[in-house]
Amino acid sequence: MVGRRRELAGFAAAGLAAYAADLGLFTYLRGPAGADPLTAKALSFVAGCSVAYAGNALGTYRHTRVRGLRPYALFVAVNLAGAAVQLLCLAVSHYGLGLTSQRADTVSGAGIGMALATLLRFWGTRTLVFGNGRAGRPERSDRNAWPARKGRVERTGGGVGSWTG
Known part of the structure; x- marks a missing residue:
């Protein structure tokens, strides 16, 4: 249960950082940069997605192999x-x-x-x-690290994202 809470907390933290990046860039692009609304939103959406992905890949799910x-x-x-x-x-x-x-x-x-x-x-x-x-x-050389039971992912190490399920 603690692992799930940490996973949710990590996902929420990455999402909040992404929201801040999206909103901040959109505000800048619409204001001082003078971009049109659709261009500003498209660029801020990509920036927000990138921040969220980085937060999840390097934080919440750092023990997965992607x-x-x-x-x-x-x-x-x-x-x-x-x-x-x-x-x-x-x-x-x-x-x-x-x-x-x-x-x-x-x-x-x-x-x-x-x-x-x-x-x-x-x-x-x-x-x-x-x-x-x-x-x-995982890459081909890491296939032995995966469990034999289909549909089950084992996370390596401990901490956030170290659940097995």
Whole structure:
């Protein structure tokens, strides 16, 4: 149970750092840099994803063995799916249910949408990027380090991310 709490805390810390990078860069690009909103958001999204990936790879899931660009690409895809969930919650509330006030938009997009997107991002990061999916497979020379039972990932060492499950 302590390992799961540490994993959640590490994931949350990486997410907060990513949010700060995203917001800070977006604010700078829209303000002093004079970038248009879509360009600013696209660049800040990539920066936020990069900060979150680095935080998870070097912190929360540092004991996993991921190599190459595939894990990062999966991480970005998981984050894009999370963004789509937030937009979908907002669209359903605003256009489908007719809840058009600013408060309703905030609750559906930044409240409910963010909560559901965070669950999706946690699951995707843990399972697809740093878990027992293809991206988390060790290199050929390390195959003996993996357990024989399919679907089980053993983390090396102790500390954050040292769970077996």
